[in-house]
Amino acid sequence: xxxxxxxxxxxxxxxxxxxxxxxxxxxxxxxxxxxxxxxxxxxxxxxxxxxxxxxxxxxxxxxxxxxxxxxxxxxxxxxxxxxxxxxxxxxxxxxxxxxxxxxxxxxxxxxxxxxxxxxxxxxxxxxxxxxxxxxxxxxxxx
Amino acid sequence: xxxxxxxxxxxxxxxxxxxxxxxxxxxxxxxxxxxxxxxxxxxxxxxxxxxxxxxxxxxxxxxxxxxxxxxxxxxxxxxxxxxxxxxxxxxxxxxxxxxxxxxxxxxxxxxxxxxxxxxxxxxxxxxxxxxxxxxxxxxxxx
DNA sequence: ATTCATTAGTTGTACATACAAAATAAAAAG
DNA sequence: CTTTTTATTTTGTATGTACAACTAATGAAT
Numbered sequence: 001x002x003x004x005x006x007x008x009x010x011x012x013x014x015x016x017x018x019x020x021x022x023x024x025x026x027x028x029x030x031x032x033x034x035x036x037x038x039x040x041x042x043x044x045x046x047x048x049x050x051x052x053x054x055x056x057x058x059x060x061x062x063x064x065x066x067x068x069x070x071x072x073x074x075x076x077x078x079x080x081x082x083x084x085x086x087x088x089x090x091x092x093x094x095x096x097x098x099x100x101x102x103x104x105x106x107x108x109x110x111x112x113x114x115x116x117x118x119x120x121x122x123x124x125x126x127x128x129x130x131x132x133x134x135x136x137x138x139x140x141x142x
Numbered sequence: 143x144x145x146x147x148x149x150x151x152x153x154x155x156x157x158x159x160x161x162x163x164x165x166x167x168x169x170x171x172x173x174x175x176x177x178x179x180x181x182x183x184x185x186x187x188x189x190x191x192x193x194x195x196x197x198x199x200x201x202x203x204x205x206x207x208x209x210x211x212x213x214x215x216x217x218x219x220x221x222x223x224x225x226x227x228x229x230x231x232x233x234x235x236x237x238x239x240x241x242x243x244x245x246x247x248x249x250x251x252x253x254x255x256x257x258x259x260x261x262x263x264x265x266x267x268x269x270x271x272x273x274x275x276x277x278x279x280x281x282x283x284x
Numbered sequence: 285a286t287t288c289a290t291t292a293g294t295t296g297t298a299c300a301t302a303c304a305a306a307a308t309a310a311a312a313a314g
Numbered sequence: 315c316t317t318t319t320t321a322t323t324t325t326g327t328a329t330g331t332a333c334a335a336c337t338a339a340t341g342a343a344t
Contacts, residue, residue: 003190004187004190004191004202006183006186006251007183007202007203008271008275009255009268009271010179010183010251010254010255010271011164011258011267011270011271011274012164012165012167012168012179012254013179013183014271014274014275014278015157015160015161015164015274016161016164016165017204017275017278018157018161018274018275018277018278018281019157019158019160019161020204020205020301020302021204021278021281021282022153022154022157022158022278022281023154023158023330024302025154025281025284026154036329036330037154037155038330041148041149041152041155044148045146048145048146049146053292054292054293055291055292055293060146060149061149062159062162062163063162063330063331063332064331064332064333065292065293065294066293066294066295066331066332066333066334067330067331067332068293069293069294069295070294070330070331071330073294085293087292087339087340088291088292088293088338088339088340089291089292089293089339090292090293109148109152112152112154113151113152116153116281119280119281119284120277120280120281124277125153126151127273128153128273128274128277129150129151129152129153129156131269131270131273132153132156132157132160132270132274133150133156133159133160135160135262135266135270136156136159136160136163136164138261138262139160139163139164139167139258139261139262140163142167142261162331162332166332178299178300180300195322196322196323197321197322197323205300205301205302206301206302206303207322207323207324208301208302208303208304208323208324208325209300209301209302210323211323211324211325212299212300212301212324213300215324227309227323229309229310229322230308230309230310230320230321230322230323231309231321231322231323232322232323
């Protein structure tokens, strides 16, 4: 009796499994930027809104503020962002070096999407992404 | 121009976001067992097939073998599994203590599912779980 | 204006996870 | 039956992530 189908029926398990698999793919596509996808996205947010607060970054990226602090630490060490303290908030600005990377970051995102579309089909990719997003939003409010 | 919708259209991002959110919920439901869900599932697999090899456990749980080694280390330290070396493979057996926990583990799984069903609806939960599983399987083969 | 409560950020610590390299054992090839 | 190859596990190291406790700054209430 090896009834192990319970794993495949558990959303906790399947969601994290998908996360692990897709993270590997995303990291491959972002490898040429020298950053992992989350760092790339942080930079894109900082370019889109220079001076964005760390609080807002953490919310947009859906990570804990302590995690964000560490991400910004690393990007600052790489001279990709600069902090400016403004009262009790910290504003994050992209450096010239980061702005120069924007093209590469957009390309990596594009390649990632193209790769997923090629495997899953454009429709399916959009549908599953939407479904996953909606699910996470509903779970968040509980 | 703060065009940050790109995050919500990225499956890498949404899948990991869902993973983080649902992990928190799952850990709450498993708290009474004193284990996190992945450890609970490992034990269930060992109970379902006493003597299961670490390789098979890693495959079933979709984690790297190095990760599995560490999980088994921890469960062995808690006297919940025992290792038996058998040639180049290691067999994993549940202890009496683990077997005595089975009920509680099943209950935690059940409570987790019930909670998800209550938030998302039974149909939706099943559908998203199935879709996520299928997606991860297709991505795995590439 | 002083005290109190709230908010933003940082730091210490811990855990899950992975990769690459090393160790070990079995199996295959000569 | 020795050598080489392959398979399984472990270990060293690194990263992502979180929580709890702490610091610092703002805002509110007396």
